Amino acid sequence: MKTIRKNILIAPLNWGLGHATRCIPLVHELEKNNFTPIIASDGAALALLKKEFPHLMHLELPSYHIEYSTKAKNLKWELLKNSPKTISAIISEKKIVKEWCTKLGLCGIISDNRLGVYNINVPSVIITHQLRVLSGRTTWISSKIHHYFIKKFTECWVPDYGGNFNFSGKLGHLKDSKLNIQYIGTLSRLEKLSLPIQxxxxxxxxxxxxxxxxxxxxxxxxxxxxxxxxxxxxxxxxxxxxxxxxxxxxxxxxxxxxxxxxxxxxxxxxxxxxxxxxxxxxxxxxxxxxxxxxxxxxxxxxxxxxxxxxxxxxxxxxxxxxxxxxxxxxxYKGFPTISKPIHWKNLFNLFESE
Incomplete structure (x- = not known):
């Protein structure tokens, strides 16, 4: 009997390359577990994933118009100035994703910090290590806004460990939260190799x-x-x-x-x-x-x-x-050795049809 492959939308934010690169191991693991990843993003993030996975479907989402000021002290105000464009992009991508759910027969959605990439009828995951969004004196409001969007998703996967042993500190750990948080462990596309130093x-x-x-x-x-x-x-x-x-x-x-x-x-x-x-x-x-x-x-x-x-x-x-x-x-001592594997099969159970 032929196994049916199930489509999962993976959509990283295009802000630097970190969101895109940490989705690379996700794509590999989804393929190993008989899912078909469909990649969606914009700009450099989409270009990078096209090079990594030329055999997959690639779709374009609206840009969040995240821009940096030439002066670091103006960064927060630059982001605030561009927030209407960002909000517009979030609203647009939510509509686009709703159409894709039907058109592509999606059985799951994984968004890496794209706040509008979810659907109430499809199991939707947001990956973020920013449960607390640092922005100086406005941290409380930026975090509150982020929580508003995180609550729209079925689950929130934090690439870190819960408890005192962790790497994201106060970014990825809250004293009291009603968010559906799953600490999945550190997420990297790379492997340790025994190679001579060049x-x-x-x-x-x-x-x-x-x-x-x-x-x-x-x-x-x-x-x-x-x-x-x-x-x-x-x-x-x-x-x-x-x-x-x-x-x-x-x-x-x-x-x-x-x-x-x-x-x-x-x-x-x-x-x-x-x-x-x-x-x-x-x-x-x-x-x-x-x-x-x-x-x-x-x-x-x-x-x-x-x-x-x-x-x-x-x-x-x-x-x-x-x-x-x-x-x-x-x-300095460097990073400790970590030997805790990510339990992919358990995480992907969310996307298995009933």
């Missing part, structure tokens, strides 16, 4: 513009006098992969997951943003790192401070960083 340093850039470019320009200047071997990934998704060699620095515009997995395993230490997806990748690979949080992004600043206070790794603000600071990495 690079002293890997620079891994990501995140929205213009801050990504500001950091790229700063680090390339800093690395001019760095004598060790460096591999530098810009985090720019383009049609073709480009490679450039400047003295001891090998530069790529982007890499696929498999390529990244190899070079990260081959690198002694990683210099990168303090995004939560990056933290999960570092945990999986047990790599030492140095963080430079995106200026003005409260979440990344909080996570960088949390990792430093825990003695895991150091960080510096973008404006004050210099290459000599990398020596601090050896003074």
């Amino acid at each position: 690079y002293d340093l890997m620079v891994l850039l990501s995140g929205p513009e213009p801050q990504r470019t500001f950091l790229e320009e700063k680090l390339l200047k800093e690395l001019k006098n760095y004598e060790q071997k460096v591999i530098f990934i810009k985090g720019i998704i383009e049609q073709e992969q480009k490679k450039e060699v400047l003295d001891t620095v090998t530069i790529y515009n982007f890499m696929t997951s498999k390529e990244l997995e190899i070079v990260m395993n081959q690198s002694d230490k990683i210099l990168c943003r303090s995004g939560y997806t990056t933290i999960m990748d570092l945990i999986k690979l047990r790599k030492k790192a140095f963080f430079i949080p995106t200026p003005g992004q409260f979440e990344q600043e909080y996570l960088a401070k949390k990792m430093k206070q825990s003695g895991i790794l150091p960080y510096a603000k973008q404006d004050s960083f210099n290459i000599e600071m990398l020596k601090e990495v050896e003074m």
Whole structure:
């Protein structure tokens, strides 16, 4: 008897690449469990997933119009200014998803922080580590708004552990909550490999513009006098992969997951943003790192401070960083070894038809 494959919509937010990359292991596991993933997003997130999964259906959703100010202190007000466009996109994607539920025969929906990607007639999951949305003095209202949308979903999957042993801290843990939260464990597309070290340093850039470019320009200047071997990934998704060699620095515009997995395993230490997806990748690979949080992004600043206070790794603000600071990495213990697997079959039971 032929097994019927069931369609699951997977829709990551297009804000940096973290939301898209942490959906990659989800797609693989869904396929292993006889589901057919259908990918929906916009911009760089959609472009990346098209490269990773060319054999799957890809659909476009409206952009949230998330823009960064050139000055970090103006970030919150820039997001507030664009909020009418974001709300419009959320309303539009909700209507689009309703049509797709019928047209594509969806038996489940997994949204990574896309607030309108759900349907009351289809089991719908939101993946987020931001149960508390940090925004300075307005944290209480930004968190309340987020909870309003999370409640629309059947379940909320937090890629972390419950209790005192966790990595998201106050972002992903609430003292009292009526949300249907499932702590699923750390989520990474990468695997630990036994490979010899080829690079002293890997620079891994990501995140929205213009801050990504500001950091790229700063680090390339800093690395001019760095004598060790460096591999530098810009985090720019383009049609073709480009490679450039400047003295001891090998530069790529982007890499696929498999390529990244190899070079990260081959690198002694990683210099990168303090995004939560990056933290999960570092945990999986047990790599030492140095963080430079995106200026003005409260979440990344909080996570960088949390990792430093825990003695895991150091960080510096973008404006004050210099290459000599990398020596601090050896003074920190790095991430602990985690051996708790994600119970995918149990999670996917939500999508099994009655």
